[in-house]
Amino acid sequence: MLSKVRIALDAMGGDVGAPVVIPGAAILLARHPDIEFLLVGDRAKIEPELDKHPALKAASRIIHTDVAVSMEDKPSQALRRGRKKASMWLAIEAVKKGEADVVVSAGNTGALVAMARFCLRMLPGIDRPALAAIWPTLRGESVVLDLGATIGGDARHLVALAVMGAAMASVHFNLTRPKVGLLNIGVEEMKGHEEIREAAEMLRTMNLPQLDYVGFVEGDGIGKGLADVIVTEGFSGNIALKAAEGTSRQMLEVLRSAMASSWLSRIGYLFARGAFQTLREKLDPRKSNGSVLLGLNGVVVKSHGGTDAEGFAYAVDVGYEMARYDLLTKINQMLNRDGGALTSVPTAQEAVS
Amino acid sequence: MLSKVRIALDAMGGDVGAPVVIPGAAILLARHPDIEFLLVGDRAKIEPELDKHPALKAASRIIHTDVAVSMEDKPSQALRRGRKKASMWLAIEAVKKGEADVVVSAGNTGALVAMARFCLRMLPGIDRPALAAIWPTLRGESVVLDLGATIGGDARHLVALAVMGAAMASVHFNLTRPKVGLLNIGVEEMKGHEEIREAAEMLRTMNLPQLDYVGFVEGDGIGKGLADVIVTEGFSGNIALKAAEGTSRQMLEVLRSAMASSWLSRIGYLFARGAFQTLREKLDPRKSNGSVLLGLNGVVVKSHGGTDAEGFAYAVDVGYEMARYDLLTKINQMLNRDGGALTSVPTAQEAVS
Numbered sequence: 091m092l093s094k095v096r097i098a099l100d101a102m103g104g105d106v107g108a109p110v111v112i113p114g115a116a117i118l119l120a121r122h123p124d125i126e127f128l129l130v131g132d133r134a135k136i137e138p139e140l141d142k143h144p145a146l147k148a149a150s151r152i153i154h155t156d157v158a159v160s161m162e163d164k165p166s167q168a169l170r171r172g173r174k175k176a177s178m179w180l181a182i183e184a185v186k187k188g189e190a191d192v193v194v195s196a197g198n199t200g201a202l203v204a205m206a207r208f209c210l211r212m213l214p215g216i217d218r219p220a221l222a223a224i225w226p227t228l229r230g231e232s233v234v235l236d237l238g239a240t241i242g243g244d245a246r247h248l249v250a251l252a253v254m255g256a257a258m259a260s261v262h263f264n265l266t267r268p269k270v271g272l273l274n275i276g277v278e279e280m281k282g283h284e285e286i287r288e289a290a291e292m293l294r295t296m297n298l299p300q301l302d303y304v305g306f307v308e309g310d311g312i313g314k315g316l317a318d319v320i321v322t323e324g325f326s327g328n329i330a331l332k333a334a335e336g337t338s339r340q341m342l343e344v345l346r347s348a349m350a351s352s353w354l355s356r357i358g359y360l361f362a363r364g365a366f367q368t369l370r371e372k373l374d375p376r377k378s379n380g381s382v383l384l385g386l387n388g389v390v391v392k393s394h395g396g397t398d399a400e401g402f403a404y405a406v407d408v409g410y411e412m413a414r415y416d417l418l419t420k421i422n423q424m425l426n427r428d429g430g431a432l433t434s435v436p437t438a439q440e441a442v443s
Numbered sequence: 444m445l446s447k448v449r450i451a452l453d454a455m456g457g458d459v460g461a462p463v464v465i466p467g468a469a470i471l472l473a474r475h476p477d478i479e480f481l482l483v484g485d486r487a488k489i490e491p492e493l494d495k496h497p498a499l500k501a502a503s504r505i506i507h508t509d510v511a512v513s514m515e516d517k518p519s520q521a522l523r524r525g526r527k528k529a530s531m532w533l534a535i536e537a538v539k540k541g542e543a544d545v546v547v548s549a550g551n552t553g554a555l556v557a558m559a560r561f562c563l564r565m566l567p568g569i570d571r572p573a574l575a576a577i578w579p580t581l582r583g584e585s586v587v588l589d590l591g592a593t594i595g596g597d598a599r600h601l602v603a604l605a606v607m608g609a610a611m612a613s614v615h616f617n618l619t620r621p622k623v624g625l626l627n628i629g630v631e632e633m634k635g636h637e638e639i640r641e642a643a644e645m646l647r648t649m650n651l652p653q654l655d656y657v658g659f660v661e662g663d664g665i666g667k668g669l670a671d672v673i674v675t676e677g678f679s680g681n682i683a684l685k686a687a688e689g690t691s692r693q694m695l696e697v698l699r700s701a702m703a704s705s706w707l708s709r710i711g712y713l714f715a716r717g718a719f720q721t722l723r724e725k726l727d728p729r730k731s732n733g734s735v736l737l738g739l740n741g742v743v744v745k746s747h748g749g750t751d752a753e754g755f756a757y758a759v760d761v762g763y764e765m766a767r768y769d770l771l772t773k774i775n776q777m778l779n780r781d782g783g784a785l786t787s788v789p790t791a792q793e794a795v796s
Contacts, residue, residue: 162631164631164633200629227693228693228696238628241635241636242636273682275591275682275685278517280517282594282678283594283595308681308685309681309682309684309685309686309687310685310686310689310692311685312686313686313689313690313692313693314689314693325628325636325679326678326679326682328628329626329628329662329675329679330682330686331662332628332662332663332664333662333663333665333666333682333683333684333686333690334662334686334687334690335662335663336662336663336664336665336666336667336687337666337686337687337690337691337694338690338694339666340580340581340666340667341690341726344725344726345698348718348721348722351717351718351721352717352718354714354715354717354718355715355717355718357714357715358712358713358714358715358716359711359715360711361708361710361711361714362702362707362708362711362712362715363711364705365701365702365704365705365707365708365711368704369697372697372701373694
């Protein structure tokens, strides 16, 4: 029998905190009974929520702290005030101490990246962490990274992202050699920033056994599912993600008002409500909640700060899967395969920012 | 009575050329009879199309050339082979010579940017051209630039984009002081690349009378309509645009298959087909065709290469409006207002790329 997956939750993280985190954990526990939770935060806020979910209560342990990182704290402030004290820090530290397999927080992204980096340290050969998410496409799903853990980066950084993204895709999609593309503004060789062209050259030359480099992919190629992994530095990754989220919200709004616009369309809506239900489920933004912070000595999952319990459960589910299928070991194996994917990369350059 | 708007068309541009360009021009002429067309390209290909549209024929003059820039040409190749010869060049040159008020091409973007820059030259105070488009939002429409005319750029470049974008917004939306936002990965002051933070500081300090700087806008803020003008350098602008286009196409596809999934949903579709028609019209990607190449001594409009006649007509319409309302004079006025918006900008830095 498999051992339990131990998940540490920053119970104070997000716009709401415990009233979203605790019921979210309860939803996921019903889906996967093989979880033990470490709930980190203010006992006075956690316990009343926990009393409503007896099964979760039985599968949880509380680590009390009344210090919380706020959504407005700068990373440096969060570190100064919260190191060794805040719920976010202590939840990350539980992974470091081996008390949890994965940590999930809906808190402030900048603070989470800084604390995770400081507490867990980077994997050998990786300079900076990256946020990776599962992006729904016309052909299924793809891993897209970096969505904004850091910004800018040289060719070597992009190659590291490719290797980490491929590891995540092989865990998540059960692929042996995921297709990897570099996000660019055109597919022709001469397009884009120098570091992207250089990374393309490196990936082609290295011809790694763990990933299949397929070339440049444009912004609309992500949704077409042209590659299993789409690699870009954190600034453009964040812009792409949010532009897509914004468009999707905008279209649902237009659809809603079109369907409410006349008697006929409202009758039509009644007939087709099954189809609309499917549509809503397919497009539910809560389902793509949960990005993984890659490159660290530990698995850290970031949830949207503004999500509800159902959405938070999806983020915890990402963490569950990554822990259950041992993402970290897999990344380490990929990095070290054939004498180390990244140590064989030519000279490192300075990062752009 | 107003004088006619004279529009030069690169009749060979785009994936199809004359069979899209000529009927596209005919569609627009029916909408705005106050246009004269200069059709630049191979007479043998233009005339058979023109014979199908007698009204257009009467309002057009052909400038013959059998040289055309291909969609695959690099900018340098296009310039070498096509300078003073290709339909794209000659159409741009008609603007330079004062024979046309605006030029529209569906040809290769890189070649168009290079040729326009070389032939028309930049406006005083502007170093590089920028592609600006009208982006549909929940609150109406916004101008977004640069969508990929060039990539990277320092703070001064971003300020120049802000001024040009504001000029376009005031022409297009009839606003006296459009709200301008800088695209960034967060709204907090310390977020993003240094050049963006520096541009924010400049725009705040300059407090220009022609635009109202409203701060950073995230990727999903574009669709929310948080500003009339969204400014970013060409790499992230192109990524944002294409990620949004890809998402929109993906959602229409999901909607289509959901509505076809059962008998009930098909019946519902019949009842609601008026609403779906409205929806399709609202979301018609052809309607947002036509980006304006700003910063030059002349108005140049770029159409998607793969559009149809209806879509091409939308791009020509953008050019018509920009010429009718005298975009160029307006940009020049904005640039020179109060002693020159851009000459008062602090020291220029080197561009990032």
